[in-house]
Each structure stands twice: as structure tokens, then as C-alpha cells.
Amino acid sequence: MTRDPTGFLRQEVDQLVASELDWKLRVLDGPSLPWSVIDGKKVLMFCSNNYLGLSNHPKLKAAAIEAVRTHGAGSGSVRPIAGTMDLHVELEQRLARFKGAEASLVYQSGFATNAGLIPQLVGEGDLVISDELNHGSIIDGVRLSRAERSVYKHADTDDLARVLSEAERHAPAYRRILLITDGVFSMDGDVAPLDRIAALGADHGAMVYVDDAHGEGVLGEGGRGIVSHFHLRRDQVHVEMGTFSKAFGVVGGHISGSTALREFAFNKSRTWLLSGSHPPAVTAACIAAVDVLEQEPEHVARLWSHTRRFKQAMHDAGFNTGQSTTPITPIVVGDSGLARRMSQRLFDLGVFALPIVFPMVARDKARIRTIMNAALTDDDVGFAIDAFTRAGRDLGVV
Numbered sequence: 001m002t003r004d005p006t007g008f009l010r011q012e013v014d015q016l017v018a019s020e021l022d023w024k025l026r027v028l029d030g031p032s033l034p035w036s037v038i039d040g041k042k043v044l045m046f047c048s049n050n051y052l053g054l055s056n057h058p059k060l061k062a063a064a065i066e067a068v069r070t071h072g073a074g075s076g077s078v079r080p081i082a083g084t085m086d087l088h089v090e091l092e093q094r095l096a097r098f099k100g101a102e103a104s105l106v107y108q109s110g111f112a113t114n115a116g117l118i119p120q121l122v123g124e125g126d127l128v129i130s131d132e133l134n135h136g137s138i139i140d141g142v143r144l145s146r147a148e149r150s151v152y153k154h155a156d157t158d159d160l161a162r163v164l165s166e167a168e169r170h171a172p173a174y175r176r177i178l179l180i181t182d183g184v185f186s187m188d189g190d191v192a193p194l195d196r197i198a199a200l201g202a203d204h205g206a207m208v209y210v211d212d213a214h215g216e217g218v219l220g221e222g223g224r225g226i227v228s229h230f231h232l233r234r235d236q237v238h239v240e241m242g243t244f245s246k247a248f249g250v251v252g253g254h255i256s257g258s259t260a261l262r263e264f265a266f267n268k269s270r271t272w273l274l275s276g277s278h279p280p281a282v283t284a285a286c287i288a289a290v291d292v293l294e295q296e297p298e299h300v301a302r303l304w305s306h307t308r309r310f311k312q313a314m315h316d317a318g319f320n321t322g323q324s325t326t327p328i329t330p331i332v333v334g335d336s337g338l339a340r341r342m343s344q345r346l347f348d349l350g351v352f353a354l355p356i357v358f359p360m361v362a363r364d365k366a367r368i369r370t371i372m373n374a375a376l377t378d379d380d381v382g383f384a385i386d387a388f389t390r391a392g393r394d395l396g397v398v
């Protein structure tokens, strides 16, 4: 009898289940709304990345439907061959204008952007300097390059200065240095000190790359993102990368910067060159999302007023909300079992927010990660505050 070559599949899954590290997939019966039906129960959505509620905005839905009528269901090709439609070009022009950049380029996803572009920007003889808490797509992009890498302590510009000085003394001299950071860190909701990072980068002649996936639609003037938030000039941040899958409510990655960056990126990124382009509905919905951000600033304003109210209430109730200064508010409870019980209790009370436990965060820093949503009403936010306070008291967290 021969051994089953796939035997490891069940074995490894069983190990994950035994150590409670497996994902149990919750299923939405219908759209992602402020009140969503999840596993048959109507609950307040408190952990989606749909910060502004745009995934169900009537303008986005209408644009997607219209694009199917005018352009079909699929694009038919990869972008460089026959898959660049007028819609793709329009989206890139609209995004560049929104960002105040010379040019933008849209990829299939944020992950595909980092995995495709980073290994082209740096290679053998180069160095990548990365924040220790950077997103997995950055880590994988760096791994695909042949560059050396140095990691600095999270958001610590003294440690970054040390790494940059060491890099300067390296022999032979590095050909290029790429300094890369998340804009908003997704587990803690803190903002990278991009002003000081960009200044240090400039002092040492490094390229500066920011992944603003959680900052777009949230930070800066009208949600223009972290470069706008810090009033940085375009030549201080060479690659501003982001995604349409979070506050923009759709899907797709993008970069903004110089025209040279755009042309370099699309000629060289393998993910962009070798993977099919977005269907018309996706692209048209993204254009509509940019429209909504430009024309309806009230969504970003409401996101922040809800955020301030919720953070203050959690603080007053005695919860530890960590270092967050953004609509991502972690409710740190410490023990991972406690975080899981708290999430279940919240679900029973009608609020959907997932626990984040080791290895995603340190063993003693398990938390419920909440993400505010502008589409909630004031009553909804009050409902969430009551549920957290009750669950926290029931479980002895506060």
C-alpha cells in the first residue's frame, strides 16, 4: 500500500484546530451592511474594512451595473495585451488627480502590488529597511527580491536612524536603499511617523515607500491618505501604495507617484503583466468611489466623529485601547481565551468583532479588533458601546 501523499493536509489542519489557531469562517448571508446577517443572526458589523460604507453606496452599485451593460462581465485579457479598457485609464487618471500625484497605476490587489513592485525596485546589492510590524504582503514582496533586509523597531525613528547609519557604512556600498512602512498599522491602529521617516530617508538617499491601505479614505484631507495627513511633498514619498478593498469599498491595489514610477512599474511588475485585469464592474465602481470621496466629504467626517465617541466611551468604561489614533480601535484583554470568549459574548449580544490572538499579536496582547464604519447611525454606535461594556463586565475585563 502506498502512503497518501496528501496525508499532511488533515494532520496540519488538526494541529491548528487543537491549538485554536484555525480560521472558522463566518458567512454573510447578503451584503456587508452596518447590520449584516452572519451565520443566520443579524448583528452589528464592527470589524469590516468598509470604513465609509462605500461597498453598498448606491453610486458604486449603479456604476458597476452600468459597466456590465456597456463593457461586459470581464476584460478578456491582461492589461499589457488586450485588457486595458478606457475605464482602467480613467480610473488611473482620476486617482492621480485625487491624490495630487503625477500618475497612478492600478493593480489587481494591494497584495499583488507589493508582491509585484517591491522585487523590481530592489535586487541584488540593494537593501530594504522595513518596520517590524509591516504587512505580510510587504514581507512577501521583500522575500521575492534578492535584496538584503534590515528591520527596525516598530515606528521607532531612533532605531531607523541607527539602521540607516549602519547601511551607509556597509561595504561594498548598497546600490539602492528602499525604506518601507505601513501608513496605519492594522493590528494597533497607530500611524507611522511618516514625516520623520521621510526626512531620514532623504538624509540617506533612500527611496521611501508607504503602504497606506488603512489610511486611505480615513486620514488626510477628505480621506486623501497619509501623505496628505502629514502635508508631505510628492518628492518626499516616492511610492504611495494603497488599495481599493478597504475604505474605497471595492477591490484593487494601486500606486501613486511620478510618471517614471508608473511606467517602470507596469513594464516590470510580474503580477501586473501576467494576471488578468479587473472586470469593468470593479473598475467603474472604483471610479465611483473616487467620485464619492471627492463629492461627499461627510462620510469621512462621520467616521471620525463615531471614532472619537467610541474611543472615549471605551476609555471611560475602563478598557485598554492601546496606542490607536485611528478608526481601528483594539480592545486589549490580554489572554487569548478571554478574547475569544469576549468575541462570542459580543456576538450573542448582537455585535460582530473578531478576536486577534497570537501569533498575529504578542501572547499577552490578545484583543478584540474593532473598525468603525461611517454608515453606522448614532444609535448603532450607542448599541456597540453598551454591548462592549456589558460583555466586558460579564467577563471581568472591566
Ligand SMILES: *Cc1c(COP(=O)(O)O)cnc(C)c1O
Pocket (backbone or CB within 6 Å): 109, 110, 111, 112, 135, 137, 182, 186, 211, 212, 213, 214, 242, 243, 244, 245, 251, 252, 253
Ligand atoms: C489589506 C492590506 C493589503 C492588501 O490589500 P488587498 O488590496 O486587500 O490585497 C496590503 N497592505 C496592507 C497594510 C493592508 O492592510
